[in-house]
Amino acid sequence: MVAQAWSDPAYKQRLLTNPDAAIAELGYGGLQGEHMVVVENTAKVHNLVVCTLCSCYPWPVLGLPPVWYKSAAYRSRSVIDPRGVLREFGLELAADVEVRVWDSTAEVRYLVLPERPASTEKMNEAELAALVTRDAMVGVAKVAPPREGGSA
Amino acid sequence: MNGVHDMGGMHGMGPIQPEINGPVFHQKWEGRSFAITRAMGAWGKWNLDATRFQREQIAPVDYFRISYYERWIVALVELMLKNGMVAPSELESGVPDKGSAKQLPPLTTERVPILVSKGVPARRDVQVTASFRVGQRVRARNINPVGHTRLPRYARGRAGTVDRDHGVFLFPDTNALFLGEKPQHVYTVRFAARELWGEQAAPQDSVYLDLWDDYLEPA
Numbered sequence A: 001m002v003a004q005a006w007s008d009p010a011y012k013q014r015l016l017t018n019p020d021a022a023i024a025e026l027g028y029g030g031l032q033g034e035h036m037v038v039v040e041n042t043a044k045v046h047n048l049v050v051c052t053l054c055s056c057y058p059w060p061v062l063g064l065p066p067v068w069y070k071s072a073a074y075r076s077r078s079v080i081d082p083r084g085v086l087r088e089f090g091l092e093l094a095a096d097v098e099v100r101v102w103d104s105t106a107e108v109r110y111l112v113l114p115e116r117p118a119s120t121e122k123m124n125e126a127e128l129a130a131l132v133t134r135d136a137m138v139g140v141a142k143v144a145p146p147r148e149g150g151s152a
Numbered sequence B: 001m002n003g004v005h006d007m008g009g010m011h012g013m014g015p016i017q018p019e020i021n022g023p024v025f026h027q028k029w030e031g032r033s034f035a036i037t038r039a040m041g042a043w044g045k046w047n048l049d050a051t052r053f054q055r056e057q058i059a060p061v062d063y064f065r066i067s068y069y070e071r072w073i074v075a076l077v078e079l080m081l082k083n084g085m086v087a088p089s090e091l092e093s094g095v096p097d098k099g100s101a102k103q104l105p106p107l108t109t110e111r112v113p114i115l116v117s118k119g120v121p122a123r124r125d126v127q128v129t130a131s132f133r134v135g136q137r138v139r140a141r142n143i144n145p146v147g148h149t150r151l152p153r154y155a156r157g158r159a160g161t162v163d164r165d166h167g168v169f170l171f172p173d174t175n176a177l178f179l180g181e182k183p184q185h186v187y188t189v190r191f192a193a194r195e196l197w198g199e200q201a202a203p204q205d206s207v208y209l210d211l212w213d214d215y216l217e218p219a
Helices: A002-007 A009-017 A019-025 A072-077 A082-088 A125-131 A134-138 B028-041 B048-056 B060-065 B068-082 B088-093 B109-118 B193-200
Strands: A035-040 A045-050 A098-103 A108-113 B137-140 B159-169 B184-192 B206-212 B216-218
Touching (some): A002 A009, A009 A035, A035 A045, A045 A082, A045 A108, A108 A134, B028 B048, B028 B068, B184 B193, B193 B206
Parallel strands (some): A045 A098
Antiparallel strands (some): B137 B216, B184 B206
């Protein structure tokens, strides 16, 4: 899905404006992902998803949440100290980047469309897809460019 | 309720402990806990909001002591007791009481893929007037209900801007207590991080919350 959005501007547009239909195009959807919103990371905007009240997470696209997503540390701190949380994941954001934290308080589920890494212009969709990680789609990591060992 | 589940902004929970390529379930019983919770939910005796509320009522000391899927089981047992689906003596013994009815679960193996792929949508196809419009300044009400609510404490009394209107959804506060669905608009509201946390936050950062019409008032 992410790789297709990177490769196909029309698909990316559909994913951002009509996410439920765009996700269903690729065969995904269902329980705990009935109402999706996709938010885009750019060089200037970094999105991070959390559920402070329980552990809401988009199951159909990301599977069940990892332990850290459900932990008190992540749930408590993501909203008050997102930059500190990201630092603990090894991601240091520049001071001028805008951080948007999405607290999934209702039945809308969020997915981050990560920024396409540099030096990937010649890669095809399958090669791009191999770079994408779950953590990048929650917003606690960036997708690393190839040859740097990947971000997984 | 102002419980410990409402964690946004709390301190002292320690560092994040990322896990690289961790398994979905760390123990077999966690998977069973997940499956049993789904299967029992299919009886329709309660709903997702009631389940969340039940988990929120776990005593704070236990909430932190036990693990995520243990909370699921503890809450499920309470719901089953309340609905007469299991007797305290059966929980004690681990076997059915003499003469207790044996019932087949409505969630059969064949129906699992349907549940998973179709989901349980919370959006309602009814006409309800929206009290707020995109771009409007709003304030999260200062409410402290003892029942279930999805308005976190850290946003109460704070002002933000309606970012988008998601349409009409059932209302968890009433649904959790079986007082009806009370369908109403849900909005994403953008709060400046400094409105929530003061000068320590970066001026350009923000937190977005999905809030129901009843949680908001004009700012």
